[in-house]
């Protein structure tokens with residue numbers, strides 16, 4: 001048993017040098033052998049690793065998989081500390097019906113039509129930031145000057161978080177999504193963000209405004225929600241709302257600069273909204289920045305692909321390699337902005353599928369549809385090999401993207 | 406084709422509305438799916454099948470040939 005365990009591949013794996021946009025080669029190897037395998041985590045535990053696209057979708061829709069990290073034996077990608085007393089968890093770590101109860105309190109804010117109505121405001125933010133780039137010095141780090149500010153400003157407006165605090169919440173979010181920090185450092189960052197959102201909820205209770213946190217504050221007052229639940233939801237939306245999209249903006253730009261033929265399609269004289277929309281889905285599929293998988297635990301035995309997943313087993317669904325499954329996407333390792341890739345699993349699948357995806361799509365459509373047309377000769381200011389990569393992130397991307405034009 | 410949606414399992418991700426706004430909408434108050442057309446026209450069948458397939462929660466059921 002122990003010997004077999006030691007020979008299992010260690011997860012997560014590292015992307016190959018010189019292939020910043022591709023999943024680790026070992027994942028492709030496992031996928032070729034079959035849709036499900038066993039792997040070994042940092043603590044010696046041996047969860048299932050699901051690499052097949054179809055099997056990932058089937059399992060993520062299955063209510064016999066739990067997201068509740070407080071369950072004994074729940075797999076973790078890194079060492080974690082128990083949640084601090086009084087903080088509770090956000091709904092991304094809960095199962096239905098608790099998850100659905102909380103998620104439904106904010107879902108309307110992310111409904112397709114509500115988000116589409118935000119397009120002019122997002123366009124204005126993007127245009128202002130590009131004006132700033134054009135007026136500023138060159139070279140410039142696209143992450144700090146553009147990729148982070150776009151989604152941060154959008155989510156601040158939606159939630160009612162003062163943008164002036166962006167340094168604080170961006171720095172603490174960076175700690176949360178980094179694998180190479182200690183469990184103590186991550187817990188401390190989480191507590192700082194929790195306290196900050198808790199304070200904002202208190203303020204919105206006294207002075208409500210037209211924003212999402214004020215809606216949550218009103219629900220707390222009405223007794224539908226506890227203060228801690230509201231604060232946790234705020235943390236979740238603030239962190240998920242800016243870091244992921246920022247990484248898609250910067251890493252997506254890096255990828256497009258490396259594939260000038262694809263970039264030229266986006267830069268055409270006129271913006272083609274259909275091409276921009278499919279480009280967003282294709283870049284989400286191809287880059288799959290949430291590259292350490294969806295993590296779950298089996299509640300009751302599940303038979304799939306000739307295996308039996310037993311109650312208590314850990315399961316990791318590696319969406320990065322699922323999005324490169326040749327059975328789902330022909331020639332999967334090619335970036336093709338015109339591809340019909342809208343069934344990708346970069347936002348996950350099942351009831352936890354990204355709540356913010358309409359907003360993320362909108363932001364990326366506006367960015368990809370505007371940036372390269374307004375700065376047509378945008379280029380890297382360093383060698384591609386010198387762009388620092390977030391190998392150690394829960395969310396993948398670039399730490400910096402020095403560009404010029 | 407006859408369509409049904411299960412509002413209890415819908416997670417409001419809006420994939421269906423994105424694909425077939427003629428057939429699906431989201432409730433104003435909580436973003437949960439509402440069916441606008443139980444028996445969509447033939448021209449919409451393919452996109453409705455796709456909506457059922459991409460619905461993350463499996464909330465859309467399609468009964469063919471009715």
Ligand code: HEM
Nearest residue numbers: 091092237240241244245248290347348352354355356360
């Ligand atoms: C390109 C950008 C984004 C990517 C790639 C992304 C990816 C994901 C993924 C993979 C999940 C599923 C987690 C799981 O199954 O365990 C998720 C959940 C979530 N995302 Fe996003 N996300 C993005 C942008 C956003 C934005 C802009 C928001 C805005 C608030 C957001 C809010 C959330 C929330 C609240 C959840 C939890 C949903 C639940 O558990 O029901 N995300 N995201």
Ligand code: SF4
Nearest residue numbers: 415416418419421460
């Ligand atoms: S795609 Fe499914 S989960 Fe999403 S809104 Fe439509 S019915 Fe609900």
